[in-house]
Every structure is written in structure tokens, then in C-alpha cells.
Amino acid sequence: xxxxxxxxxxxxxxxxxxxxxxxxxxxxxxxxxxxxxxxxxxxxxxxxxxxxxxxxxxxxxxxxxxxxxxx
Numbered sequence: 001x002x003x004x005x006x007x008x009x010x011x012x013x014x015x016x017x018x019x020x021x022x023x024x025x026x027x028x029x030x031x032x033x034x035x036x037x038x039x040x041x042x043x044x045x046x047x048x049x050x051x052x053x054x055x056x057x058x059x060x061x062x063x064x065x066x067x068x069x070x071x
Contacts (some may be wrong), residue, residue, distance in 0.1 A: 022047050
């Protein structure tokens with residue numbers, strides 16, 4: 001089943017996108033910062049969300065991990 005039709009999988013994909021973009025921006029900021037507009041700006045926005053809301057993103061990661069382990 002596609003991640004677009006399963007809500008839990010969609011949340012997992014979004015969470016992984018935010019975490020990955022935040023990590024890449026921490027390691028190589030020029031890679032993310034040069035594309036702030038257009039389709040690739042989605043990665044810049046995801047990195048900003050991960051930086052500014054990091055406690056909530058961490059809680060969401062823990063909650064998703066527990067949910068996946070319980071199932």
C-alpha cells in the first residue's frame with residue numbers, strides 16, 4: 001500500500017523527511033540553504049521545522065517508534 005493512502009505511513013514519511021533534512025543541514029548547511037524557493041525549498045522548510053520544533057519532533061519520533069514496536 002502506498003504511503004499516501006495509509007495515514008500512519010504518511011506521518012512516518014513526513015517525520016523521516018524532517019529528521020533527515022535537519023541532519024543534512026547540520027552536517028552540510030550549504031546543501032540545504034541554497035534552495036529556499038521552489039520544490040527543493042520543501043527540504044529547507046523541513047530542516048527549519050526540525051530545528052525550531054526539535055523537542056516535539058523528538059517526542060513524535062519516540063511515539064512513532066513505540067507505535068511501530070507495539071503493532
